[in-house]
Amino acid sequence: MNQSTYYNPELETMSREQIEALQLERLKATVKHCMNNEFYQKKFKELGITPDDIKTLADVRKLPFTTKSDLRDTYPFGMACVPLRDCVRLHSSSGTTGNPTVILHTKKDLDEWANQVARNLWMVGLRPDDVFQNSSGYGMFTGGLGFQYGAEKLGMLTVPAAAGNSLRQIKFIKDFGTTAIHAIPSYVTRLYEVMKEQGVDPRRDTKLKMLAIGAEPHSEEQRKRIEDMLGVKAYNSFGMSEMCGPGVGFECPEQNGLHFWEDYYIVEIVDPETLEPVPDGEIGELVLTTLCREAMPLLRYRTRDLTRVLGRSCPCGRNHIRLDRMRGRSDDMIVLRGVNIFPIQIEKILMKFPEVGTNYLITLTTEDNNDQMTVEVEVNEGTDDFNKLQDLAAELRHQIGDEILLKPRIRLVTKGTLPVSEGKAVRVVDKRKVYQ
Amino acid sequence: MTINQLSIFIENRSGTLIKVLEVLKQSGIQIIASTIADTAEYGIYRLICSEPLRAYEELKNAGVAVAQSDVFAIELDNQPGRAAEAVEIFSKAGISITYLYSFLLNGKGILIFRTDNSELARKTISQNGLKFIAEEDLTSYT
Numbered sequence: 001m002n003q004s005t006y007y008n009p010e011l012e013t014m015s016r017e018q019i020e021a022l023q024l025e026r027l028k029a030t031v032k033h034c035m036n037n038e039f040y041q042k043k044f045k046e047l048g049i050t051p052d053d054i055k056t057l058a059d060v061r062k063l064p065f066t067t068k069s070d071l072r073d074t075y076p077f078g079m080a081c082v083p084l085r086d087c088v089r090l091h092s093s094s095g096t097t098g099n100p101t102v103i104l105h106t107k108k109d110l111d112e113w114a115n116q117v118a119r120n121l122w123m124v125g126l127r128p129d130d131v132f133q134n135s136s137g138y139g140m141f142t143g144g145l146g147f148q149y150g151a152e153k154l155g156m157l158t159v160p161a162a163a164g165n166s167l168r169q170i171k172f173i174k175d176f177g178t179t180a181i182h183a184i185p186s187y188v189t190r191l192y193e194v195m196k197e198q199g200v201d202p203r204r205d206t207k208l209k210m211l212a213i214g215a216e217p218h219s220e221e222q223r224k225r226i227e228d229m230l231g232v233k234a235y236n237s238f239g240m241s242e243m244c245g246p247g248v249g250f251e252c253p254e255q256n257g258l259h260f261w262e263d264y265y266i267v268e269i270v271d272p273e274t275l276e277p278v279p280d281g282e283i284g285e286l287v288l289t290t291l292c293r294e295a296m297p298l299l300r301y302r303t304r305d306l307t308r309v310l311g312r313s314c315p316c317g318r319n320h321i322r323l324d325r326m327r328g329r330s331d332d333m334i335v336l337r338g339v340n341i342f343p344i345q346i347e348k349i350l351m352k353f354p355e356v357g358t359n360y361l362i363t364l365t366t367e368d369n370n371d372q373m374t375v376e377v378e379v380n381e382g383t384d385d386f387n388k389l390q391d392l393a394a395e396l397r398h399q400i401g402d403e404i405l406l407k408p409r410i411r412l413v414t415k416g417t418l419p420v421s422e423g424k425a426v427r428v429v430d431k432r433k434v435y436q
Numbered sequence: 437m438t439i440n441q442l443s444i445f446i447e448n449r450s451g452t453l454i455k456v457l458e459v460l461k462q463s464g465i466q467i468i469a470s471t472i473a474d475t476a477e478y479g480i481y482r483l484i485c486s487e488p489l490r491a492y493e494e495l496k497n498a499g500v501a502v503a504q505s506d507v508f509a510i511e512l513d514n515q516p517g518r519a520a521e522a523v524e525i526f527s528k529a530g531i532s533i534t535y536l537y538s539f540l541l542n543g544k545g546i547l548i549f550r551t552d553n554s555e556l557a558r559k560t561i562s563q564n565g566l567k568f569i570a571e572e573d574l575t576s577y578t
Contacts (some may be wrong), residue, residue, distance in 0.1 A: 066573070218570070247547055250547075379445040379478075379501045380501055381503065382442075382443050382444055382445055382500070382501040382502035382503030382504055383443060383445070384441070384443035384550070385480070385505050386475065386478065386480060388473075389445070389478065389480075411477060412445070412447070412477065412478050413447050413449075414445070414446075414447040414452050414455075414501075415445075415499050415500065415501050416445075416499045418476040425486070
């Protein structure tokens with residue numbers, strides 16, 4: 001059995017030179033592999049480059065960027081670099097303005113993904129004796145199966161509790177001797193509230209020793225609050241379905257930034273306007289190139305997440321790049337309770353209701369530790385009937401809820417008081433205690 | 437037998453009512469009666485005015501969410517108990533009143549109400565010989 005502090009000792013403790021040598025080797029292979037795909041063939045042709053142009057790691061900047069719209073435009077299988085018969089899993093994100101995005105995995109991709117998650121959980125002290133409860137959504141949401149496979153790979157007894165039903169979650173935690181939970185931060189808070197109502201003291205009545213939290217922006221203060229509530233460390237997890245899912249980056253016990261695994265990814269931080277690299281320490285957009293993916297390698301994928309480089313060494317002995325917690329987005333995507341939402345989704349629904357205008361304002365707030373969304377819409381048509389107004393608000397709440405997977409509060413406001421729907425109007429006001 | 441009432445969406449925020457009143461003022465339209473019914477976030481401002489059609493157009497052009505609706509206006513003697521008698525008549529006829537408001541005008545009590553069963557209301561008013569105010573009578577009051 002592995003007695004080491006590290007899950008993949010050699011890979012995790014490589015020197016910078018070793019990391020970069022491995023990255024160059026893998027980048028060359030990835031770029032060659034991308035030539036099996038029509039989309040990338042075309043992109044390379046447009047830029048007048050061939051795989052042979054990659055001679056140093058810095059040559060990554062010669063490569064084309066890949067965006068979420070590229071994934072939509074090639075829906076469903078246009079980004080595949082292997083025949084579909086070699087793929088064993090598909091994850092898909094919800095459709096927003098058009099097609100959803102599809103991410104394909106081969107058997108090896110799934111195994112590498114699980115390895116990253118296992119490495120992360122090992123890093124923060126989990127071992128095969130631990131009991132891991134995954135209180136995250138399953139299905140298409142990669143936080144479910146991603147942590148499931150990773151925790152199983154590590155060798156833990158893994159409980160696919162999924163999200164919701166807090167009373168049952170608490171019963172599992174007590175009865176199964178759960179030592180670690182993965183959940184979105186707001187759900188951890190919810191669990192704690194229910195524990196309190198039930199007279200369960202997490203310090204006295206459970207064997208919990210750590211939490212993995214992610215998929216939802218949260219501040220250092222929120223993390224500290226969660227740690228105080230449950231009396232255990234909470235580690236920040238970064239993942240995105242385009243890369244695989246959770247596992248891409250994770251905090252080590254130092255809790256000073258997330259290690260992004262550079263044997264799996266090339267990390268760039270660029271200015272979202274100029275797309276030029278920004279110096280270490282400055283905030284820019286995270287751009288990731290996959291180095292080990294078979295089914296769907298992605299070159300210079302623009303994550304739209306804003307962060308900065310904190311360092312390339314760490315007292316924990318890992319020299320994989322450390323990035324700050326995500327500081328926001330370079331597009332208008334909202335991440336609320338683990339759900340990704342684009343304002344255009346709400347606009348689309350509003351257009352179906354002639355009683356309201358297409359002007360709207362989304363306000364995000366934190367109330368009692370829960371993130372809330374309020375959508376203000378303008379009442380266009382007068383009515384003499386209160387029921388009509390109430391039905392209108394209820395129907396909007398329902399239809400928007402179906403589209404974005406969570407129900408916002410609807411506030412009907414006076415015509416002409418919201419920012420107009422053309423141009424670069426401010427459509428989202430984020431008052432959550434997240435990005436401070 | 438009915439009169440034209442304007443119903444305006446009013447958000448519970450300072451400044452929204454004044455905007456409506458300014459439009460009417462600028463247009464030289466006189467308010468005969470008005471009432472606000474509200475919930476926590478918004479209300480409906482109902483008003484009876486001179487020249488309701490012109491008022492409707494002016495408000496609409498000013499970007500106000502306004503609707504027209506037909507309401508009954510019953511004229512009663514200015515005596516205690518008259519309102520009770522009138523409402524009892526409707527009640528006995530099986531007419532449910534959605535909302536009601538009243539005011540005094542030229543020494544007469546005016547009862548304004550809306551019902552979902554207008555047909556029955558018309559019949560009841562006629563049969564009981566209640567005095568009602570018609571649309572064209574409105575101008576004579578101002």
